[in-house]
Amino acid sequence: MKKPISFFVHHQGRGHANRAMALIAQFSEDRPVSVLTAGPELFAGFKRDIEIITLPNMIGAAVPTARLYAEPTPQVMHCVPLGLAEMRRTMRLILDHLDDRQSGLLVVDVSAEIGLLSRIASVPSVQIRMHGDRSDIGHIGAYEAAVGMLAPFDERLEQDDYPAYLRAKTLYTGGLCTTLTDVPSKQEARRSLGLDADRELIVVVTGGGGAGTPYAPLTVAARAAPDALWLTIGPTHREGHETDFSNLRELGWVENVTDYLAAADIVIASAGDNTIHEVARIGQKLVIMPEWRYFGEQVRKAESLVQLGAAISAPRWPGDFSSWNDLLSVARSIDTDAIRSIYAPQAADRGAVWLETLVDELWAS
Numbered sequence: 001m002k003k004p005i006s007f008f009v010h011h012q013g014r015g016h017a018n019r020a021m022a023l024i025a026q027f028s029e030d031r032p033v034s035v036l037t038a039g040p041e042l043f044a045g046f047k048r049d050i051e052i053i054t055l056p057n058m059i060g061a062a063v064p065t066a067r068l069y070a071e072p073t074p075q076v077m078h079c080v081p082l083g084l085a086e087m088r089r090t091m092r093l094i095l096d097h098l099d100d101r102q103s104g105l106l107v108v109d110v111s112a113e114i115g116l117l118s119r120i121a122s123v124p125s126v127q128i129r130m131h132g133d134r135s136d137i138g139h140i141g142a143y144e145a146a147v148g149m150l151a152p153f154d155e156r157l158e159q160d161d162y163p164a165y166l167r168a169k170t171l172y173t174g175g176l177c178t179t180l181t182d183v184p185s186k187q188e189a190r191r192s193l194g195l196d197a198d199r200e201l202i203v204v205v206t207g208g209g210g211a212g213t214p215y216a217p218l219t220v221a222a223r224a225a226p227d228a229l230w231l232t233i234g235p236t237h238r239e240g241h242e243t244d245f246s247n248l249r250e251l252g253w254v255e256n257v258t259d260y261l262a263a264a265d266i267v268i269a270s271a272g273d274n275t276i277h278e279v280a281r282i283g284q285k286l287v288i289m290p291e292w293r294y295f296g297e298q299v300r301k302a303e304s305l306v307q308l309g310a311a312i313s314a315p316r317w318p319g320d321f322s323s324w325n326d327l328l329s330v331a332r333s334i335d336t337d338a339i340r341s342i343y344a345p346q347a348a349d350r351g352a353v354w355l356e357t358l359v360d361e362l363w364a365s
Contacts, residue, residue: 003104003363004032005355006097008114011039011057013209015274016109018178019128019152021046023107026352034101036094053097056086076138077113078294091117098123105359107150108142115142124362126150126355129170130273131304132295135161139295148358150351152176152273154342157304173351174344177277181258189263193256200228202328203264205257205279207272210291212236215250217317222248224324233260258282266331271298276305280343285334286311287327310339 005027010016017039024033025048034051035043038059043052061084063069068083080087094114098106098121106118109128118125127142129151134140143149143166151158155172190197202225206213212235222230222245230248254260261267261282268287269275279286288311290298305311312331318324344350 002028002031003359004034004101005105005107005359006034006036006101006103007107007109008094008111009035009037009039009042009109010111011037011042012059013207013272014042015207015209015272016128017042018274019176020107020109021048022176022178022348023352023355024048024050026349027356031356032101034097034103036097038090051101053093055090055093058084058086058090061086075136076116076141078138080113095121104363105147105355107355108146112138112142116145119145124359126358128152130297131157131159131301132293132297133300134295140166147362148354150354152347152351153277154344156308157301157342159300159304171351171354173347173354175277175280175342176273176347176351177281177343178274178348179258179278179281181256183258183282184262186263189259193259193263195263196229200225200266201264202228202230202266202268203260204230204232204268205261205275206234206236206270206291207275208235209272210270210293213270213289214239214317216242217319218248219243219245220319220321221324224318224321225328228265231260233257266328271301271305273301276301277343280310280339283336283340283343285331285336286339287331288313289317305339305342308338308342309335310342 007020009020020035027033034053036053036055038055038057040052040054063081064083071082103123106123106125108115108125110130115125115127124147126148127146129149149170151170151172154174204213204218213232215236215238218230219242226247232250233254236250261279261284264284267279267284268289269279270291271288288302288305290302302313306313314327318327
């Protein structure tokens, strides 16, 4: 039997789970696969036969005493409070599973501590590479402990401060988009959505990993460009003083994101991996408004995209008509060749082949 491959999948947002499913779907049919996650519902409806191990949700678990709470976190770790039964159960479930299944590889998406745990348990691991300020000893230790790194993006988007010796052990799959639906033309998309064929359309999209798009700046945008139709996809958050306008509509979660992106003239988006590559797959003019993330992940990703010429970005959401009109003027002039070039249709297949080859080579007699 082939050596099993296990995945640790963080349950914040949908991106980690979607990426895992995209890779697993390309594995050989006879490869045993398991997923350890605190969000098993994220895999509902996945057709590939996998084993799912539900982990405790440690987010927000209370430290039992003030004295334990006061203990400082060592620099080699990011989030390991003391005294949590949920954390002990999580680590025990992971170790017992890896041992029971004799897993040949643990793909970690994403946690420096779990990567170090895997190495301590003598199980080879692969870390998913993410953007951000990750030169701290916790991240570097996890990267060095891994047998390889998998970056689900184009190598040209790699940060200049990522060490060369780690780059040498990293597979760059090219832009991995987990959406596989057909991409319609702009005219087809607008017809199917019942949208005006000629009106300027600006689509604002964000994923589920954060607070969502701030709505107040978009009310200013709608007044600054009243002839355009503004649509929001995904969560938004309000401060309570917003005034709604007829050319600004909140759609929330939609099933046919691809149609809305294809129908747009300009897309304004957060810098989540899958969101960026969904836009790249279509080849849209992109304005990135990074959301706050640990280690400045989205800010650093936005910097890489701007440096490549694949998008433009703003330091903050515009708050006046002039700033919005200046931003839109630049966005309208974007050449989309660069963003189209970062999407790789075979990225998931490339990553899956690399993982299967790696585990087979590691355990070859």
